[in-house]
Amino acid sequence: MTLVEIGVLGIVALFILLFLRVPVSISMIAVSFAGMYALFPARGLTVPLTRLAIQAFGTMQTYSLSVIPMFVLMGLVLSEADVGADLFDVLHALLGRVRGGLAYATLGTSAAFGAVCGSVVASVSTMVSIAVPGMKKYGYDEAFATSVTAVGSILAVIIPPSTALVVYGVLTEESVGRVLVAGFIPGLITMAILMLTIPIILLRQPHLAPVATEKIPFPWAKLKFVWAIPVIFIVCIGGIYAGFFTPTEAGSIGAFVSLLFAVFTRRIDLKGFRRVLVATVRSSAMVYFIFIGGAMFGAFLSMTTIPTALARYISGLNIAPFFIIMFMLLVYTIMGFFMDNMTTLIILTPIFYPIAVTELGYNGVWFGVISIMMLMNGFMTPPVGIVVLVASGIAKIPSGKVFRVSVPFVFALIISVIVIALFPQIATFLPSLMFRR
Secondary structure, three states, X not given: OOHHHHHHHHHHHHHHHHHOOOOHHHHHHHHHHHHHHHHOHHHOOHHHHHHHHHXXXXXXXXXXXXXXXXXXHHHHHHHHOOHHHHHHHHHHHHHOOOOOHHHHHHHHHHHHHHHHHOOHHHHHHHHHHHHHHHHHHOOOOHHHHHHXXXXXXXXXXXXXXXXXXXXXXHHHOOOHHHHHHHOHHHHHHHHHHHHHHHHHHHHHOHHHOOOXXXXXXXXXXXXXXXXXXXXXXXXXXXXXXXXXXXXXHHHHHHHXXXXXXXXXXXXXXXXXXXXXXXXXXXXXXXXXXXXXXHHHHHHHHHHHOHHHHHHHHHHOOOOOHHHHHHHHHHHHXXXXXXXXXXHHHHHHHHHHHHHHHHHOOOOHHHHHHHHHHHHHHHHHOOOOOHHHHHHHHHHOOOXXXXXXXXXXXXXXXXXXXXXXXXXXXXXXXXXXXXXXX
């Protein structure tokens, strides 16, 4: 067999293992191990074993990846401290008497909490238990309430600090700081489009969100807790933007400030701190193992020359580069139907990044932002739709009902991607200013 044929068989084998629910990291390492052995049979296990050692140690020594456990720790501490519930109560009091007010409050809370959490699953798990019971209490349709909470939580993927943005920066060797800052304005635009979708839905189906008639007292006591979210966000992302510290230092400072806040407000005890540490180690270890597997799989693909051959083939086609980018983004979306965003990023980025940036000349930061935004659609669409499944599971609502109600939000996400695709300056504006300082 030729090198390319071995590579194609490896890709097919990977998808088979993933559909059989073999862990992602194990699947990628196993396929890469077998593929390298097939490429160099005369050397036996020397090549795959050596490459595995190199990728494992290389990944663990990557400085930029050290930001991930810091961001995870920061988000879990704030989750343990119930800051999301406080912010929801404040926004509920401000918007609760407007038709759909609780939906706006849920979207805003989910976006703000996701901004300091960085994890979609952690954000949706927290927000569903907070927002859905409150919305049901005021007569909101349970499927609509769950859908709003789910779609708001996926903003954690694009609004910094985002683990997906960090991983993309490390994979492509783009500046992690620039990639993180680039997600800010697209994240706000996506949130605004989602909020504009709510009145459109309620115009056709007003029964989903009745108008509250009773007066909602303002929770003044909660104001002394909600300040933590904007302050920590400004310290982390503002510090990166201003050049005061690196993303890893920003994550460390954010985690430290979060812990100080939780301790001094007595929102965390020793048992809670232990739970947070264990969850942080588990989440970070999962990301690191996936990254090691992805690095191993990327090295295998490079040996098969598939990325180079594909880049040469596409550059030789008589097709407008924009349509090639649209095809890549469609592949990201389809992959997102079946896999989590981290797996999709790690598998596709080493293949598509050289084509989009090196061959076609697109901005690498913009391509990362728009690729990750396309993955957001996969979170909300069947057959997997992981965020919808998690949200419906926690709320104990049939996932089919939530998927049906979520259709307008999926179209809203597509519109936001089109906007960023047509106007790339939206994603590149802040990073360009950052590097003029």
